[in-house]
Amino acid sequence: MAKRKNSKQVEEAWNGFSSYLTSKGLRVTGQRRGIFDAIFNQKGHFTAEQLLARARELDDTVSRATVYRSLPLLVESGVVREVDVGHDNKFYTINLSSEIFKAQVVCSDCEKIFEIDAPFMEWYGKTVSQNLGLDVKDQRLQVQAECPEFRRQGTCLKQA
Numbered sequence: 001m002a003k004r005k006n007s008k009q010v011e012e013a014w015n016g017f018s019s020y021l022t023s024k025g026l027r028v029t030g031q032r033r034g035i036f037d038a039i040f041n042q043k044g045h046f047t048a049e050q051l052l053a054r055a056r057e058l059d060d061t062v063s064r065a066t067v068y069r070s071l072p073l074l075v076e077s078g079v080v081r082e083v084d085v086g087h088d089n090k091f092y093t094i095n096l097s098s099e100i101f102k103a104q105v106v107c108s109d110c111e112k113i114f115e116i117d118a119p120f121m122e123w124y125g126k127t128v129s130q131n132l133g134l135d136v137k138d139q140r141l142q143v144q145a146e147c148p149e150f151r152r153q154g155t156c157l158k159q160a
């Protein structure tokens, strides 16, 4: 089982997301709550399909279309962020504002994603942009690497 996030943080995130929906004239539905809860049941990074499977375990009325329509809203409202690792599949992860900047390290063979704290990146972005008089909107650091399995066996068990 995935470790549960602190429930106060989850409720705060839910309040933020439901007021975002309301501000957009969108309804706060049971399906959207189901998807939201599924996100906070996920561990690490997930694809839309993984999220759909998890949401259906919690609420079997959740449709694929609702998941695909909800993800951009969840990104825009800041509940999750997209993790672009340069592959066809988009990955998502929970975006807690209290979190320190994360850098993605991706195994170049099995595509497993590792995240490491990279607080210096935040400093870097702020310093550079302050010098230029700009506001940072987004920044990312991606590192290609070989996972332990790759090092041991020269290949990885591919992820399903």
Ligand SMILES: [Zn+2]
Binding pocket: 107, 108, 109, 110, 111, 112, 146, 147, 148, 149, 150, 155, 156
């Ligand atoms: Zn690997």
